[in-house]
Amino acid sequence: MLELLTTHAEAPWLPWAVQYFFFIGLAAGAALLLPLALNTGSVWHPWRDRLALILGISALVGPVALLADLHQPARFWHFYTQLTPSSWMWLGALILPVFVTLALIITLSLLRTHLRFEQPWLKWWLNLPFWPQGRLLTCLVWLCALSAVGILLYTGMEIMVVRSRPLWHTGWLPVNLLLTALLALVGLLMMLECLQPRGQNTALLRRTLVMVLAALTVTMLLWAVTGHWQDSGSWQEAQRLFVHFPFWRHLMFLSVAGGMVLWLLAVWRMNSSLSSFDLLPAGLAILCAWGFRWVVLMNVQTVPKYGAGLYHLDSQMLSSAGYIVAGTLGLWLALAGAVWALLDNSGVRHG
Structure with a gap:
């Protein structure tokens, strides 16, 4: 019956897109705080150096996933030969490229001061005068933050504009x-602080976690009320x-339950000293952010634009999703x- 009422179509968004939105979101968030x-x-x-590390690596891994998500990656250059200013994807x-270039320049400029090499050519390269510093570096960091706003705007809008x-x-x-x-x-x-502690005061991270959770809760309530x-x-x-659909009902219950558990852990650990137990709320926060993107980009595509019933995510796609997630995470x-090893060999411990 569903086949008669609903015409099946291939999903335009693949699991690669989930990884792109996740990693580019990490990079943009780091750029805003830097x-x-x-x-x-x-x-x-x-937290400057760790924000720079997250910014540079995530800004590299994200576009790799984006290119893989394009059904014909070799045609990405068409974005630059066909002017379509009305398209958020074209604006993105x-x-x-501006955001990624600035992110890499800033990351290398900040981390190079910690590197110590014996090879003369590497010493020469690290001491070249073109590396930005002082006011120039500050200007580039602010430009990167501005481009991060553009990244967050275009990634949100290219999904939101789909009226169907x-x-x-x-x-x-x-x-x-x-x-x-x-x-x-x-x-x-x-x-990172749990795995490589530097003795920093984590109260800032705990307060920020609670504030972000509060903002998400308010946003959800405003969406429901409005x-x-x-x-x-x-x-x-x-x-x-x-x-009408138990799958979505269970998914919504699971989302609310995950949010409540994260809230309880964040409030409970608010004034506690850092311990390995903090890996639980930290991991759950990352999982919730990634899961939100999976639901938005993948599960929503199981709802037909026109018709009855639900599509099912192809088993082959789900199996490949595991390789995609593992591959991009492994690359990160x-x-x-590699960066940690370079810093460690240069005498920087727990950087």
Whole structure:
């Protein structure tokens, strides 16, 4: 019966897109905090180098996943030969290279001061005068933060503008993408501090985690209240899925339960000293941010634009999703491990 009522179509968004939105969100969140961390009097200053590390590596891994998500990656250059200013994806193709270039320059400029090499040519390369520093570096960091705003705006808007999918077509979606990116960033900083402690005061991360959770809770409540009051398509579709489809009902219950557990852990550990137990809220924060992107980009595509019933994610796609997640995560960890090894060999411990 479903085959008669619904015409199946291949999903335009692949699991690669989930990884792109996750890693580019991490990079954009780090870019937004880095101007504060560059100020020696800021409470974020002790986290400067780790923010730079996350910024540079995530800004590299994200576009790799994006290219893989394009059904014909070799045609990415068409973005630059066909002018379509009305397309958010086209605008993103202009913003992304600027953001990645600035992110890499800033990361290398900040981390190179910690590197010590015996080879003369590497010493020469690290001491070249073209490396930005002082006011120039500060200007580049602020430009990177500005381009990060553009990244967050275009990634949210290119999903939101799809009117045929009511769950996407809401102004609260870009806000949630921003807040969950910050949630993942705070969770990752806390996880790094648990694994490689530097004796930093983690109270800032705990307060920030609670503030981000509060902002997400308020956003969810505002979406529900305004959706019910205005009878928006997004709210109507969420109600329909909740009432008629057990899968979506369980998914929504799971989301609320995950949020409540994270809230309890964050409040409970608010004034506690750092311990290995903090890996739990840190990991859960990262998982919730990633899971939000999976639900938005993959599960929403199981809802037909026109028709009855639900599509099922192809088993082959789900099996390949495991390789995609493992591959991109492995690439991120490999790059982080390489940088860590360079810093460690240069005498920087727990950087």
